[in-house]
Amino acid sequence: MVGAVNQPTTAGLQDRHALVTGGGSGIGAAIALALVAAGARVTVLGRRLEVVQALASNQPERLHAVGADVADAGQVTTAFASARERFGPLAILVNNAGQAASAPFLKTDAELWRQMIDVNLGGTMLCTQAALPDMLAAGWGRVVNVASTAGLTGYTYVSAYCAAKHGVIGLTRALALELARKGITVNAVCPGYTETEILRESIANVMAKTGRSAEEARAGFAAGNPQGRIVQPEEVADAVRWLCGNAAAAVNGQSIPVCGGEVLK
Template sequence: MPTPLTHPLAGRHALVTGGGSGIGAAVARQLVAAGAKVTVMGRRQDVLDALVATLPDQFHAVVADVADATQVTAAFASARNRFGPVQILINNAGQATSAPILKTDEALWQQMLAVNLTGTFLCSQAALPDMLQAGWGRVVNMASTAGLTGYAYVSAYCAAKHGVIGLTRALALEVAKKGITVNAVCPGYTDTDLLSDSIDNVMQKTGRSSVAARAGFAAGNPQGQLVQPLEVADTVLWLCGTGASAVTGQSIPVCGGEIMS
């Protein structure tokens, strides 16, 4: 019979945005392994369905754009209908598009803010009533090392992720006495499809090979390697457990020492 030690999140319902692939899927799998029921939210039905098919009793899929308040409301209603109140929220959905500042038009600027920052706000707002009622909750926002420092050619993305960290700190203080923790995880360059798109972009603009472009991203990591999704997921899982109950308002780098805080 499962014990709290082997299934510490048994009875908890977690919702993971951007949960169909990459870091989001790794987080979703770790949460299920810890005993949680998990709703995965994303924009691609086929990707979500593929994950749900692996454990249909533990996963639920809902299609939504996190930057659309109406869609977020409907998504949370579907999640509650399937697994009950949401007690763990992983704000993982995000996009990263690069451009020099003088070529960053308003549409790109607004898109980076909408997906990375507004989506985090809307989903947090949707989840909090359940957590407040339960007197327990975990919010983990997927920021980035770009939320802790600056990177050239991604000003809009950096601004959005800095905003996520500011939101994390403010919300953590607001709910600190309510049994709810709010933290940010800040991965460095991670081996996901999002990075693959960046590698393709470097190849197209510079003519460098895939191997060279990939090595360029890994070079900033003192360990000389890309972060793996499971390494990020393990950090998220720890923040969701009882052992991290006194950890709130923090921004935790997972980047091989690139950023030290």
């Protein structure tokens, strides 16, 4: 038992095949690189093929790029087939792809609502269904869903996004119980405001609507974190890497905030 407790956080990742959705930039890219550094072979999936190809070109022997919209079942099937052809069966899935859009609830139309649900929740469902047969056959697997603190609490003007991310947390908990005796764990990480393209878009939106400067808008987002700062993608990636390793084998069905204490569980 002592050996199990003291094993490195990367144990169990050597030559495992991981697929990271939304893997071309921000949190997804940080996760992909962290898993490669831990010894995994990683397929990075993104809507913009050229973006994930640029990342994969840095380490082509360990990284493979595929293009797909995670909300499109046909594209997901094709992308996962390409992943298996390159690196074999999947052992790890990181559902990171997501979109965020803001609007007052009464101005949230059906199209925006569907988009938030389809990408953030539907994409997680489709990709998990595509990956699970390999894990079940092997009797080992890791599914990590990158949710958000918006999956743990409410925020104004992002009701559709909050609903979708709360759905991801519910799916995480249900699947964790369903798969608990199959050697597969299902967990979520819930970042607060993180240095990503989504944050930059949010800052631009605040500037446009309020006339605040970029610095003032950024400070407003950082103020929500008790540490008074923006979370870095590498911090989220480190939590994901730990959940994927053997050291976290008993962690299942959990939603881990990475937010400096903004949300306390």
